[in-house]
Structure formats: C-alpha cells, structure tokens
Amino acid sequence: VGVDVQKVEIETVLGSGFSGLNILGLNSETTRDLRERVRSALESIGISIPARRVVVNITPSEKIKLSRTPLAQLDFAVAAAIIYGLHEEKEGKQIPLYKPEKEYFAGELSLAGEIKKLSNTLIYQSILHQSHHSLTTLCLPADTLQDPHFVPRPETQFFVHLKDWYQQRKKSSENQRVTKTSIYFDSEKDSQSLRDMEISSQKEKILDSLNLLIKNPKLCVALLVSALGSHHILVAGEPGVGKSFALQRISNFLSPLTSRQSLEVKLIHSSSEHFTRPFRSPHHSATPAALVGGSSLKPGEVSLAHHGVLFLDELAEFTRPSLESLREPLDSGEVFLSRAGGSIRYPAAFQLCATTNPCSCGYLFSRQKPCRCNPNESRKYLQKISGPLLDRFCLQVWVEPRHEENENLDLFAQHLEQEFQAGKLPNFVDHFLKEQTLLKEEDLASFKENFYKKNSFQSLFCKGLSVRGQEKIVQLAFTFQRLFPSLFEQPQFFEDLLTYRILDKMLLQRHLF
Numbered sequence: 001v002g003v004d005v006q007k008v009e010i011e012t013v014l015g016s017g018f019s020g021l022n023i024l025g026l027n028s029e030t031t032r033d034l035r036e037r038v039r040s041a042l043e044s045i046g047i048s049i050p051a052r053r054v055v056v057n058i059t060p061s062e063k064i065k066l067s068r069t070p071l072a073q074l075d076f077a078v079a080a081a082i083i084y085g086l087h088e089e090k091e092g093k094q095i096p097l098y099k100p101e102k103e104y105f106a107g108e109l110s111l112a113g114e115i116k117k118l119s120n121t122l123i124y125q126s127i128l129h130q131s132h133h134s135l136t137t138l139c140l141p142a143d144t145l146q147d148p149h150f151v152p153r154p155e156t157q158f159f160v161h162l163k164d165w166y167q168q169r170k171k172s173s174e175n176q177r178v179t180k181t182s183i184y185f186d187s188e189k190d191s192q193s194l195r196d197m198e199i200s201s202q203k204e205k206i207l208d209s210l211n212l213l214i215k216n217p218k219l220c221v222a223l224l225v226s227a228l229g230s231h232h233i234l235v236a237g238e239p240g241v242g243k244s245f246a247l248q249r250i251s252n253f254l255s256p257l258t259s260r261q262s263l264e265v266k267l268i269h270s271s272s273e274h275f276t277r278p279f280r281s282p283h284h285s286a287t288p289a290a291l292v293g294g295s296s297l298k299p300g301e302v303s304l305a306h307h308g309v310l311f312l313d314e315l316a317e318f319t320r321p322s323l324e325s326l327r328e329p330l331d332s333g334e335v336f337l338s339r340a341g342g343s344i345r346y347p348a349a350f351q352l353c354a355t356t357n358p359c360s361c362g363y364l365f366s367r368q369k370p371c372r373c374n375p376n377e378s379r380k381y382l383q384k385i386s387g388p389l390l391d392r393f394c395l396q397v398w399v400e401p402r403h404e405e406n407e408n409l410d411l412f413a414q415h416l417e418q419e420f421q422a423g424k425l426p427n428f429v430d431h432f433l434k435e436q437t438l439l440k441e442e443d444l445a446s447f448k449e450n451f452y453k454k455n456s457f458q459s460l461f462c463k464g465l466s467v468r469g470q471e472k473i474v475q476l477a478f479t480f481q482r483l484f485p486s487l488f489e490q491p492q493f494f495e496d497l498l499t500y501r502i503l504d505k506m507l508l509q510r511h512l513f
C-alpha cells in the first residue's frame with residue numbers, strides 16, 4: 001500500500017454444513033477467481049476440498065482494497081492455509097504438518113499448481129530489510145532468484161510448485177525443523193565495494209563541477225555546505241548569475257544511496273533500475289496535487305524526490321498554494337494521501353533546492369541595471385514566498401555577478417579560491433568526502449553543547465531571531481566547521497557565516513520600500 005508493506009492475515013476454519021469453500025474479505029470477482037485457482041492447484045497435488053463448509057478469512061480487507069500488488073499473489077498463502085487446516089483435522093491419525101510460528105507467502109498459483117513469478121520483488125526485499133529478525137519464514141516463487149536485484153536471506157525459501165512446499169513441510173514434520181535456504185549472498189560486502197567505486201566516481205564529478213563553477217566561489221561554498229549538511233538551499237540573485245546552472249549540479253555532490261535508501265527509491269519509482277539519487281525539477285505551473293500527490297494513488301514530486309533533490313527554479317513563480325503544500329512534507333518527511341478505506345503513506349525526505357529573482361524583472365538590488373518594476377509589484381513578488389517557508393531554507397544565499405578577481409570575498413569563499421589557485425582542490429574534495437561518510441549524530445549534539453557554553457553568540461548574532469532561526473544557524477555552523485575546520489577559530493567565522501543566510505535581512509527590507 002503506497003510503499004509500505006501491509007501484512008495480510010489468513011485464517012481457515014473447517015465447519016459443519018455443506019456450503020463448500022468460502023473466501024471472505026475480497027470482492028466477489030476476485031474471490032471467485034482465487035477460489036478456482038486454489039481449488040484446482042490443490043487438486044493437482046492430490047488434495048480435494050471436502051464437501052463441507054471451509055471458510056478462509058482474509059484481513060484487513062479495507063487495506064487490501066488499496067493495494068498496488070495483484071491480489072492473485074495471495075493464492076499461495078490461501079492454499080497453504082487450507083492445507084494446514086485439513087491437516088489439523090486429521091491430527092492424532094498422522095504426524096501433524098510442520099508449521100513455522102510465523103510464515104509469510106507470496107505467489108500466484110497456476111491451475112496446475114505452479115507458483116508464478118512475482119510482479120514486483122522489491123516489496124518482499126523490503127520485508128526482509130525491515131523485519132528479518134522477527135520473520136520466521138518467507139516462502140516465495142523460485143523465479144524470484146532470477147531477479148538480479150533480489151538478495152535472499154537465510155529465512156527465505158523458494159518453491160517452483162505448491163507440491164514442493166507441501167513435501168518440504170511433510171519432511172520437516174518428521175525432523176521438526178525447516179531447512180533454511182542454502183543460497184545466501186554476502187550482500188553487505190558486495191555493496192561496500194560498489195560504494196567505494198561510486199565514491200571515487202563521485203570525486204571526479206565534484207571536481208568537474210567545482211572547476212566549472214569556481215569563478216563564483218561563494219556559490220561553490222554554498223553547494224558544498226548544502227550537500228554535506230543536507231541543508232535546504234535558496235539561491236537568489238539577478239538573472240544570468242548562474243543560480244540554476246549551479247543548483248542543477250548539486251546531485252554530483254551528494255553521497256551514493258545506501259542499499260536501504262536505494263530500495264526505498266526503487267519502490268517509489270516502481271523500477272528496479274533506479275540507482276542514483278533522484279533529481280526532480282517540476283515546472284512552476286505544478287499544482288499542489290502534482291507536488292505532494294493527488295487523486296490517483298501515485299506519488300507526487302516530493303515523494304519521487306525522496307532521498308534526492310527537489311529543485312524549484314524561480315520559486316516565486318509557483319502559486320502560493322503549491323508552495324504552502326510543501327511545508328508539511330518538509331517537516332515530517334512524508335505525505336499521507338487520504339482515500340476511502342484509509343490513508344496511503346509515501347515517504348518524502350528530500351532536499352529542497354530553489355532559486356529566485358528578487359523581483360519580476362530581476363534587477364532589484366542590481367549594480368548593473370535599474371529595476372523596472374514598480375515598488376508595489378516588487379513587494380508582492382517575494383511575498384509569495386511565505387516567512388515560514390523561507391524559514392525552512394537553512395542556506396539563503398545572495399549571489400552577485402563577479403567582476404574582478406580581487407573582490408571582497410567572505411572567509412570561506414576566499415579559502416576555496418586559494419585552494420583552487422594552489423591546485424589543492426583534489427585534497428579539499430577528499431576532505432569533503434571523508435566528512436560525508438563519517439558523520440555521527442552525537443557529533444552535532446556535542447557541538448551544540450560546546451557552542452552554547454562557549455559563545456556569547458546568541459546575544460551577538462541572533463538578536464530578534466526565532467528559536468528555529470537560531471537552531472538553523474547552529475546547524476549551519478556545525479557544517480561549516482566540518483568543511484572548513486581550519487577557519488573555525490577565526491574571528492570573522494560567524495559574521496561571514498551569516499552572509500549565507502542573507503535573505504532574512506533582505507526580506508525584512510522588502511517591507512520598507
């Protein structure tokens with residue numbers, strides 16, 4: 001359901017009366033098809049359903065109706081539940097059939113009892129990732145092993161035919177245990193070497209991007225900090241300054257997906273092929289429904305950008321309702337789409353990257369060209385971006401065109417430019433990659449603690465700022481300190497850091513003109 005795995009429980013009861021096989025919990029058409037396939041598959045292995053009341057109950061029925069998975073994949077479980085039911089009846093007369101404490105099934109049956117290939121193995125891979133400790137046995141079609149993306153674990157068992165499963169359970173009854181699968185890949189090791197390769201190709205990409213963008217070192221610093229700290233970033237400035245050009249390259253700075261993240265991305269995109277971090281750039285005409293998910297069960301742009309980047313070019317051109325619809329997923333990292341029968345959850349933990357002009361003509365505050373907008377228009381332009389949304393951007397960078405080499409640069413931009421001129425960018429990128437792989441949660445916590453102890457910072461720099469605003473500055477300071485450890489003790493560290501949150505000030509000014 002959505003990208004969550006909904007477990008379905010199957011109960012069987014053999015009662016008195018002659019009403020035959022009754023399946024509860026699904027609509028009548030699905031029930032009829034399922035009953036015929038199961039009856040026929042059971043007969044193919046010599047089990048006939050007795051002429052009496054056999055009730056199979058499938059729950060929770062309201063959730064099943066929202067499922068993206070073909071319901072025929074319940075066949076295997078229903079057939080197994082009936083076999084267990086029939087065997088319990090005969091207990092005392094023969095050895096009871098071995099039944100693991102928890103047993104999960106997926107697979108559609110052919111009339112001859114073959115277990116057909118699954119339409120989507122990602123879901124079952126996801127079960128293994130989520131709950132392999134509590135999961136006793138997962139029974140899947142043997143074809144699943146042909147899927148190169150499926151990595152089995154010891155608790156998975158694979159069957160070609162319903163008969164194979166039945167015989168294995170009978171055999172296990174004799175020695176009271178289930179033979180675990182012998183197929184087991186060392187997936188962690190494989191993915192580690194894959195990740196090493198990805199990291200070295202990432203270094204190339206970062207260097208290429210930096211060489212392309214170094215003419216504007218402030219923009220490079222902003223990109224590096226945004227990528228390292230996963231900070232949402234808004235870049236403002238006049239047209240032609242390279243805002244979009246730079247932000248479109250931010251994916252190059254992001255770390256490769258972990259195997260867990262990669263699985264989530266594949267589930268959302270319903271594709272086994274998606275390996276890199278998503279980069280989504282919806283047009284500014286996108287509706288709230290297109291952004292967060294709408295009337296269909298399909299995920300919106302915020303979910304398609306999960307574990308990746310949502311790039312909004314010309315933020316102020318989006319409608320106010322579209323922009324406001326982003327606030328909830330930005331805070332919670334997920335969206336809930338309400339439907340008859342319940343709600344569907346889609347994860348939406350994305351990094352928001354946006355650009356904006358300062359006014360409709362773009363040249364407000366420009367030193368090159370006068371602004372042609374009337375004051376009323378220019379005020380309205382940026383007011384479309386509400387304060388609360390603006391607050392979500394940790395980095396708010398104002399970029400100016402650069403005229404001379406020796407222009408005043410902030411501490412960080414100056415440092416990066418010096419590294420470039422000394423040919424030390426590769427070392428700098430190595431440091432960046434090291435920081436990217438080594439982050440620990442407790443590092444931020446201890447940084448904060450020292451920070452508040454040591455700094456009269458609050459009184460100096462945060463006058464009049466909201467708690468959220470102050471928190472953002474501490475997070476930003478942490479990332480800047482990780483990226484530029486040698487600059488942390490410099491007196492202008494904080495003052496220059498605040499130039500990466502300039503819109504706070506600029507937007508306060510907008511009320512003045």
Ligand SMILES: [Zn+2]
Pocket residue numbers: 359360361362363364371372373378
């Ligand atoms: Zn203007």
